[in-house]
Amino acid sequence: MSIVHGRLAVVVVNYASARLLERNLAVVEREARAIDEDALVIVVDNWAGAGEREAAATVARAHGWTLIASPDEHRIRRRGSTSGWPGRSPRGQPTSS
Structure with missing residues (x-):
């Protein structure tokens, strides 16, 4: 086994x-880096x-962590998506363009 x-x-x-x-x-x-x-x-x-x-x-920068920021859901919803993510239906399925 490899x-x-x-x-x-x-x-x-x-x-x-x-x-x-x-x-x-x-x-x-600290434990992970050990x-x-x-x-x-x-x-x-x-x-x-x-x-x-x-x-x-600020916390992520102070520790050198990578921050992946989700979009502002309210701003996206104002543009017409109800799922919180552009191009997604309320159930998270891709929408047609």
């Missing part, structure tokens, strides 16, 4: 919890308002 070696990644989905990221993810990051010094930490931030987005971005 074991494939790769890069360790920690992926966390965030919603309005920048303080929890600061307090808890920093501990997880296993793999090149471990990636990725925060997927779901829109919860401009203040929370900026707080999550």
Whole structure:
């Protein structure tokens, strides 16, 4: 049996919890980097308002984490999508162009 070696990644989905990221993810990051010094930490931030987005971005920058920011759902809905993502139906299915 062959074991494939790769890069360790920690992926966390965030919603309005920048303080929890600061307090808890920093501990997880230390543990992950003890296993793999090149471990990636990725925060997927779901829109919860401009203040929370900026707080999550600030925490991510301070720790060198990658932040993937979901779009502002209200702005997208104003453009006509009801799923929160452009080009998606309410059930998340692709819509025809």
